[in-house]
Amino acid sequence: MKKSILAAILLSGGFIAVTMHMKRNDPNVGDLLLKNVEALSGDESSEKFKYPCSNGIYFDTSKTISSVRYCGSCGYVDASNTFDPSECSL
Numbered sequence: 001m002k003k004s005i006l007a008a009i010l011l012s013g014g015f016i017a018v019t020m021h022m023k024r025n026d027p028n029v030g031d032l033l034l035k036n037v038e039a040l041s042g043d044e045s046s047e048k049f050k051y052p053c054s055n056g057i058y059f060d061t062s063k064t065i066s067s068v069r070y071c072g073s074c075g076y077v078d079a080s081n082t083f084d085p086s087e088c089s090l
Contacts, residue, residue: 054082
């Protein structure tokens with residue numbers, strides 16, 4: 001019982017010491033840390049490359065078939081004609 005009370009006191013003291021040490025540190029380090037966290041958690045969707053694609057495709061075997069980028073998967077599919085151009089990102 002005495003050991004568990006002593007352990008609780010030591011852990012509490014250690015927690016308080018670490019907390020006080022962190023509050024006493026240079027505030028510029030906190031600003032730098034905050035900027036790094038913001039940079040790492042920022043929305044990266046605007047940084048992705050946008051590919052031209054088509055939302056609609058026709059497939060007519062009597063016409064020439066070519067490979068076009070389909071917006072639904074942003075991947076290439078075979079088509080004879082396309083419509084409703086847009087952009088997609090991988």
